[in-house]
Amino acid sequence: MTIALDRRRFLQSSGAVAVAAGLFPRAAFAADPLTIGVIYVGARDDFGWNQAHAVGVKALKALPDVKVVEEENVAETDAVSKTMESMINLDGAKLILPTSFGYWSPFVLDEAKANPDVQFRHAAPLWKPSDPTNAGSYWPFLDQAHYIDGVAAGLASKSGKLGFVAAKPVGIVLRNINSFLTGARTTNPNATVRVIFTGDWSLPVREAEATNALVDAGCDLITCHVDGPKVVIQTAESRGVKCCGHNADQSSLAPKGFVTGAEYKWGTIYTGYAGLIGKGQPLPNFTFGGYDKDMVQNTPYGAGATEPARKAADAAIVKLKAGAPIFATAIKDNNGRIVVASVPPDNYADVLNKMDYLVDGVIGSTS
Amino acid sequence: MSAHLAIVLTAMLGGAIRVSTPFIFVALGETLTEKSGRINLGLEGTLVLGAMLGYATAYETGSPWAGVLAGGLAGVALGALHGLLCSLPRVNDIAVGIALMTLGTGLAFFFGKPFIQPEAPHLPSVPLADWTGDHALAEALRVNPLFFVGIATALAMAWAFRNTRVGLVVRTTGDSAAAALAMGIPVDRVRVLATAAGGFLAGVGGSFLSLSYPGSWNEGLSSGQGLMAVALVIFARWSPIRCVGAALLFGAAGALGPALQSVGVTQGYYLFNAAPYVLTLLIMVGSSSSVDAHRAAPGELSITR
Amino acid sequence: MTDAVGTAAHLTAAPARRGSAAALRLRAASEYVVIPILAVVAASLIFALFLLALGKSPAAFLDLLWIGGFGSAFSWSNTLSRAAPLILTALTVAIPAQLGLTIIGGEGALVLGGFAAAALAVPFVGSGAPAAVVLPLMALAAVAAGGLWIGLAGLLRLKRGVNETISSLLLSYIAIAVTLFFIEGPLRDPASTAKASTLPIGAAYAVGKMPFLKVHWGFAAGVVAAALLGVLMSRTTFGFAARITGGNIRAAQAQGLPVGKLTLACCSLAGAAAGLAGFFEVAAVQGRANASLAAGYGFTGILVSFLARHNPFAILPVAVLFGGLAAAGGLVQRRMGLPDATVLVLQGFIFVVLLASETLYGRFPVFRISGRQGRA
Incomplete structure (x- = not known):
């Protein structure tokens, strides 16, 4: 050649x-x-x-x-x-x-x-x-792991009031919030998610304040999408509520309340790239996937995950791996508007990439 | 609605106590420095370096109090450097402050990398309102001991400025170097000591950030809190007591944004998050031109000319 | 005051006596070149010890600093691109400094200026309105927004005695919050899913790059602004009055100088410079307004201005030095495995030593006009 x-x-x-x-x-x-x-x-x-x-x-x-x-x-x-x-x-x-x-x-x-x-x-x-x-792009669809977080959270939370500390209202964050709520509703139809946007990717003091505010408002399980979740997880643990992680394994930060966490497996993609490069083959323009392609995972359950929560989450993971869709029915946003009338049964459908809303059941606003 | 109001007010009370401590320490440190006639704008760098060294020391030794001390000593080093450099003729104190802000932040980021992930032991907190049985109130009033140390320091400083010889020496140095020299006060030495001591307080404030609230070291930890605290000193008109008030007010206003979102007032959070700055500005506009403000300013301060 | 060209002309007219006077004056002026260079060398030596203590090679660092910042045409384009916004934001600090005012809120004025430029451009997108009309309007909007914002700090100082250092910092935070509110709320482009932005201003209203340099026109604008403001401050009655006021405000008032107008004018000019930087960030770099306008240029500008002793002409070389350090910083990370904060540490050392060197001025007889034997 x-x-x-x-x-x-x-x-x-x-x-x-x-x-x-x-x-x-x-x-x-x-x-x-x-x-x-x-x-x-x-x-x-x-x-x-x-x-x-x-x-x-x-x-x-x-x-x-x-x-x-x-x-x-x-x-x-x-x-x-x-x-x-x-x-x-x-x-x-x-x-x-x-x-x-x-x-x-x-x-x-x-x-x-x-x-x-x-x-x-x-x-x-x-x-x-x-x-x-x-x-080109590469992207693990982390909302699948946040969905599993939600499935476990719906059963691990006593009140069904869940809290989400989010950085900015951009599509990728909104999708994680929406999937988290959707997962929680599969195990607790009355579950709600309160969102606090901090305004930036790394603002430790405001992240801690947001966590405290959510707990003060009655949330008994907190998760987040910020660059470094350490502060949110530690604050939740110190307030005696449960928590779900994000980005990486944070289970050691919350030995009492950790349920599970949504983790990217960037390694899958980078190792895949390494393999292609090693064989002298071209890289695809778009590499993406979720549970079905081993690009996301959930952190091993912590002490906060009850037995029913573990079982439900394990079952949901099996389904996701088989390609079961997260959003199966019409999507209604939290202003009562039907935003998507019919969703194709595909977790990578283009219509899902255009999320600029919070779904019904999420308390918060995108601006 | 009233339930929501109660939540917001409790959150603001809690926020005031949680968030205000570093502001109290930095503002008190700056007050001491400015009372002696110099401005140290670099306390942001001191805060960051204090946070990093405090965390690293607590992690290595297992003792959070050793961390507090290390943070304070980092502040002494930067403060003494500031004081000594500014004792050289024609060296500008504001500029040296900004230089040390760069250096302090740079050193903290440079050496702080390995300490972002490990967990250091936290300072314990004092449960003030557990006896009420009100869960939210109990949490809001779970107070870190450094908060009390800060208030005690403010009271002690206010008393010392008024009633002790040291206080008189510092004030005289700050009001008129000529008068101080005439009294036989070694002006430069007083200023170096005041700046080093002010640095100590700011460094302790930094260790609060990493060892108590939010209680972790990373590079976004301060995000300008040290700079803001220096600004609060002029707002507080060089009174240690008013520094505490200003810090509490600033902390409470900062808790407003997250608290409102938590009760469902979700639109416009960027604007609510700016509440502390708007509030500070409005109060300054309302009060600055008063005669008191000018009388309180140390006469030697270049910033108030 | 006689500049170099003027002295040279005199020199040819009367070689013998004027020549020695010119030489002496040159020798006195060289103090302002020799001392800073010595200071940078001293700071570099301290930094070299720092690197040695960490087991890294100072020679390798210096080598990379040269390659990354100044060693090739590409490096220069990298350096000058990074210097461009710093020139303008440094002017935001330098101009009020002539009056003795310390403004640290340039970041907010830049963000607000950029936002104003984008907000003005967006309705024109696709309208076919010529760039020759829209671009000046955008620049005007940016300059006006920045000027009003820092002008407000001047006004508060004047009318209510509010300290301008704090008010400009507070106003900066407020400007950024308001801008983000609009960018992520009412004025958000719904297609900006990964990063909230206004609608793009489009290629029609984009500012291009200067010929040969691959550096956007913001650099040229910065050079022109620095030159104009430098002349304004050193060669006009306005600048003279401003410097008198900065030297002693009571004397200025006693002489009947319009201190109020000077304050407002200097603060507005300062804000205008930051606003212009914001315009270029939108029109030449981002193509839209978003949170990346707050990239810290306003704060780095403070360092640049203080290092340049608030002299608009001196801001140019200092900004280029900072641009070069930033450009080389990346290479240092990649080749030596040093963390990003290395450049910050070096900047800190340079800054501290340069400020300490201020005390050396006037101490060496070599530089004095009355000096006898010394060499410059």
Whole structure:
């Protein structure tokens, strides 16, 4: 296989799958290692979003003839454009993995257009066939694990009043909240979820305040979607209520009240990438999945998970793995409006990617 | 509705006590420094470094109180550096403060990475209202001992400024260096000591953040609380007692946003979250031009010229 | 005051005596170059010890600083891009500083300015209105919003005696909260699912990059603004009056200088500079207004202005230095495995030592006009 052939194939490939010549280090130039640039929006050791990625990236580092360069605390501004260009120009990176939502438009899209021989894969479900073919997305649908959290929470909570500390009302967060409520309603039809938006991804003091406010309002089980859930989990435990985790395993932070938690398995995706790169095969433009593709999981049950909660959650996991849909009926938002009249029985249906509402049963507002 | 009001008010009471402690410590530290005639804008850096070192020390030694001490000592180091640099002729105190904010934050972030994940022992809290049997009130009044230490420090400082020789020396230095020199007071030495002591208090405030509430170390922990606390000093017109009041008010206003969302007032949370800043500004606009404000300001302070 | 060109002209006219006077003056001026350079060298030595103590190579660091920040055309475009917003936000601090006012709320003025520019542009999107009309209107909206915001801090100072340092900080937090309220609420683009933003302003109203440099026009605007404001502050009656007021407000009042108007004008100009930075963030970088407008440029601008001793001309090299440090910081992370905070630590060392070096001015006879044998 020659470079010229690879390049021609790259130029011919039109949408579904594309790859640059540089992604064939072993086949083409054995001495030339493939350089992969990984970009984090915060500190790599944040015990949350960024750390989860950094742990997954280790699978790439383990590959022979692959060099991983990493940069942390890169803002969603010009800075990320320049970081990508710097990785391409100074490090010779041929694959860039920017791991924050806000990098995508315009920054990743612009760089992808400007550097057709470099591959970009971005962590969010945003790539569309009309976007550059050397760009792409990877995304574990964590709402499936939040749904399982909800199933367990519906039985683990005595009052049925659940609390959710959320960062910002963006689609991905709203979907986790909605799935959590939907899961809880399967085991407790009267369950409600109160949401408090803190306004940013990492505001420890306000996260603690929000947790306290939810407990004061009568919630006896708290979960969250913020970058680093440590503060929420610790505060819930110290207030003597139960909690569900997010992002990574937080069970040790709440030995009394931990029920379960929603965890990304970035490792599955990064290991998959590593395998494709190792075989000299192209990376798909959109890699996604949930329980069915082993891309999400729930933290092993803690002391807060009652026996019925465990059983119900285990059963629900089996169903999800088989592809059972979370949203099966029409979706009504919490203003009483029917937002989706009929949902296809598919957890990856496009209509679900457009969530900008909170479903009936969630107490809160998106603005 | 009244049930909701009760929830919001209880939350604000609890929030005031929980959130105000670092503001109290930083504001008291800054008051001491400014009373001696210097401004240390860098207490944000001290707060962050104090939080990090406090957490790291508590984790390594297993003693949260050792952490508090370490946080305070970090503050002494930064404060003494500020004081000494500003004793050099023509070195600007505001600028050095901003420089030390950068340095303190940088060092804390640099060395703090390995301590984000581990769990350090927390400072114990004092249950004040468990006897009432009211669960919400009991939780709201589960108070950290440092809160009382802060209030005691404020009372002691207020008393000392008025009644002790040390207080007089600090005040004279701050009001007129010339007068202080005439009295044989070593102006620079007093200011260095006042800034170092002020740094100690701010460092202790930082250790509260990481060891009590929210009780964890990470890089977003302070998000400007130290800067705001310095601002509260002018708001409190250099009175230690009023510093406590200002910090409590600020904490209570900060609890408003989450509390309102928890009872279903969910629209416009960004605006409610800005309540502490709006409230502080309105009060300053309402009161600043009064004669008291100008009389209270230390005469040597560059910021009040 | 005679500038370098002027002295050179005199020099040719009367070589013997004026020549030595010019040389002496140059020698005196060189104090403001030599001392800062020595300070940066000293700070670098301290930082080198810091790195050695951690088992890292200072030489490697210096090498990467050069490659990443200044060593190639690409590095320069990286450096200047990062410097662009800092020039403008530093001016936000520097101009009121001439009056003795410390403004630290540039971040909010930038965010508000960017938001105003985007809010103005969005109704025009798809209307076919020419960019030559809409872009100036956007810039005007941004400048007005920023100017009003910091102007308000000046007004409060003037009318109610409210300390401008605090009020500008408070106003900054309020501006960001109000902007986020609109961006994530009433003015949100429903399609912005991953990151709440206003509707995009579109390619029609985007500001492009300067030729050759791959740096957006905000950098040129910053250079022009710094030059204009520098001239205003050092060469006009306005600037002279402002500096007198900054030196001694009572003397200024006694001389009948319009202290009130000066305060309002300087604060509004300051806010306008930050607002303009916001305009470029929207029109040249983000293409819409969102939470990333609050990227910390306003706060870094404070450092830049203080390091430049609030001199608008000196802001340019300092901003470029900070841009270069930020640009190289990424490379240092990637190649040396040092954390992101490394650059912050280095900035802290440089800042502290540079400020301490202020005390050296006037201490070396070498630089004095009356000095005899010294070399510059």
